[in-house]
Amino acid sequence: MLESVLIANRGEIACRIIRTAKRLGMRTIAVYSEADADALFVRMADEAHLIGPAPARESYLRIDRILEVAKATGAACIHPGYGFLSERAEFAEACAENGIVFVGPPAAAIKAMGLKDAAKALVQQAGVPVVPGYHGSKQDPDFLRQKAYEIGYPVLIKAVAGGGGKGMRRVEKAADFDAALESAQREAQNAFGDPRVLVEKYILAPRHIEIQVFADQEGNVVHLFERDCSLQRRHQKVIEEAPAPGMPPEMREIMGKAAVEAARAVGYVGAGTVEFIADGREGLRPDRFYFMEMNTRLQVEHPVTEAITGLDLVELQFRVASGEWLPFNQDDLEIHGHAVEARLYAEDPEREFLPSTGKLWALDFPEGEGLRIDTGVQPGDEVTPYYDPMIAKVIAHGATRHEALAHLAEALGDTIVAGPKTNVAFLKKLCEAEEFRTGQFDTGYIDRHLDALGAVPKAADPESVRLGVLRLLEQDFDTRQYKSTVQGGVESPWDDHDAFQLAGQRRQGFPVMVDGERIDVTVEWPDPRATHTAMDVVIHWADGTSHLVGDYMQRDPRNFVVTDDGVIVLNAGRQTRVALHDPFDVDLEHMDGGDSIKAPMHGKLIALFVKPGDKVEKGQRLAIVEAMKMEHALVAPADGEVAEIAAEPGTQVAEGARLIVLKTEE
Structure with missing residues (x-):
């Protein structure tokens, strides 16, 4: 076993890696940004080192600074977790050049599967069906618009690099394509350093099903069955489960074999996920699924796979990185029960899921058999606008799907969290929704049931x-x-x-x-x-x-x-x-006469589309604020003229801060 590990990540995944590494007798080294100086994972690690300011591009995305710490501390390996640098081939290459083990696949596999267009071409050659669309390198907006027309609306614009719903936009009609393309490219550039996109046909009634694969350095590859990640909003997964409800054994075998062959084709090593989209209009069928992409890293939802297989995927990652063979073959693996995971986010479902920040005044989770909580925060910690808004993952395991969902709903009802607004009540309603419980859902389920799930504005109680x-x-x-x-x-x-x-x-x-x-x-x-x-x-x-x-x-x-x-x-x-109410506490900066466009959340003003004197129409985009990897467009509430610009692009803004003042038409 490797003697020490540097964790090139933060939050709950950093805490998870540290716990597993310590159990294996490894020395743990954390790196952190200025915003995470007091974070839980920093306190858990044997030692921790500051690598830069809060913005990820100045800290967690700085390969040079992370390697400096690794060499100075004598780290034997680096675990990238997920997100940030986990799927950057240049990071894996830099680790190898410096004699440090990268806990993940080789750079060649990341390159082959890390870019969605190249991955689709590769698996298509192997006979795996892919979603119809344009997966080429040409990125001219006029050309992509024409391709979208040829494919037929609705279409999906997807970033070539990365994942997690970043740089992804569903477009219903041609008039919306240009704005969606610009937004997707900008978000992809900010998140992954690569603005390239592909354009695909949007599958109606889609089910998002992924296969967990694992490979060692000797070429042994297995799959650890499937996960269903169809409950999504804005292409971000909300609830995941394993196994997929309604999955026919024949389809499981075919999809598992396809995923294993895809991993074997690129010489894959370690944990990876092959993602498919299935046409769910007539239930899951072996002839109606398509390859989407391969995530060359551990996934956020890996705990549900651990629950039904009894395996520790992080431990397996360390063992494979140390040169050990997989201790089992495909025939040794079985599914035990059912597991469901809910992502508890700092966001406000009543305000279109806007990210929420602030101090966690209270945080308390229930305990019990079949229940697991993965979190990177404690009471008193601050949720900042710089990173993903996840507070915790709540995972329930039961003998049946019904039992697991009931257990998860009960756990969410007993969860106490106060400070930033959260989606805990929304998650509980999802677990209790009749259609979801009976398997009648797809990736558009949440958008179609916002009212029933309580994700609409409500008056004070x-x-x-x-x-x-x-x-x-x-x-x-x-x-x-x-x-x-x-x-x-x-x-x-x-x-x-x-x-x-x-x-x-x-x-x-x-x-x-x-x-x-x-x-x-x-x-x-x-x-x-x-x-x-x-x-x-x-x-x-x-x-x-x-x-x-x-x-x-x-x-x-x-x-x-x-x-x-x-x-x-x-x-x-x-x-x-x-x-x-304090009559003397007057926030003069945020006072307005009703025509001010304010920041809906703490974040950064990343784009401004108007200037003083411009005439605007109701619904016209005026600016974009970004927080927690999410963009929010600000639009004109009425026809009028821009009277004042109160902030410049690139500046951090507080929730409620005045950004633009309009002189609206009477």
Whole structure:
């Protein structure tokens, strides 16, 4: 076994690699950016070294700096994890040139399979069907537009390099092609350093099915069965499972053989994934699947394969990199039960899944048999805008698919996370959705069921507002009691916030901030002798209506998370921030007269398409903000004229910051 490993990655995969390496007796070396100085994986490693500023291109994508640390520390090998440099052939080559083992395939295999166009040509020669489309090298926009017309809409634009849904756009009609191509190329350049794309026919009712392969240095290759990754949004996987529901044994055998032959054809070594798209309109059939690409690395969803095979894929990676043979052959492998993985992201489903940042005020996962949590953060950590917004992977394993899904839904319901908005409630609804449970789904399922899954804008929850107000009152009472008894202060009746009066109904007004918006609340004590438990709360909404909420709900202490400026109330996975309104706290920078275009999230302004004086039409693209590897286009809310540009491309912007001011037409 190799003596030491440098982990050229971050987050939950870095933590996973460190745990496995330590179990194998290896010394672990972490590299980190300035944004990750206090990260969990940095604290877990035996030693850690700073390699640059927060942006990945200045740290985690710097081959020279990573190799400097590897040579200075005497690292025997480098594990790239997934993302970043994991599929860069030049990184594997640089490791070999410096006498360091790269825990992954040889550079030649990465080159052969790392570019989607070349990979498709290779497997097509071997008789594996590929999706119809243009996979050539010509990148002229007019030429690609013509190819899309010949293929027939809808089409899919895909980055030649990389994966994870980056540089991928579905285009429904010709009028949208140019903007989609420009966006896909820019995103591919930022994520992978390669703007080239291919154009393919979009398969209707597609199922995304991938085969896990593993190979040693002696040419032994096996497949570890399939995973179904069809539940996606914006081409990003949300829930993955193994084995694929409804998979006929004949199809499993054919797809597995095709994946093994593809890996063998390029002299593959280590863990890899061969991805297919299947036409699911009439169920899975052996004659209706197409090769998409091969990911020459470990996948995010590898835990479900580990669960059904009983194997540790990271340990196998280290053993194969050390020169060991695979300890089994294809006939030794069996499927045991069913496993499902949900990706818990810092994002807001009610705002089109915009990434969310901030401090994790609370983070607590359930424990139990058949349940696994992979995470790279702890309570108190900060979710920044620089990297992928994943907080954790929640994996459930059961004897049957029904049991695994029920176990996962229960675990998600018991998960506590407060701070950045998350998709935990959305994931739970997905697990409970009848169509998904009965196998009636494809890659477009989420987009078609956003309303039912709760991924639409919703008003503030009155019960959460009420509970937040009551908790703030209790905090105030506790603070005054502490000052009186512990700090030796004198408690004054004039400090009481209980609306005391000699006669009549006791009533007190509380202006509060609920998720950043002011709401006026009245607390009423119907009986002068009543305690806090009998309080009614009347909420006065901005539209002039009011809502009375009685004290009928038992309060679970885990539903309240105290922050530095108020309280977060958790209700069925949904977060509601409640804080007392401070009339002196005025954010002048973010004030506007209603015609400002604001940053929807913390991130970088990467493109600006207008200048002062330009006339714009409603729906016209004005700018693009990027955060956590995701682009968000800002459009004009109405016809008008650009009055002011408040930020320059390349600058970091805060959520809510004014970027563009429009003078709209009356």
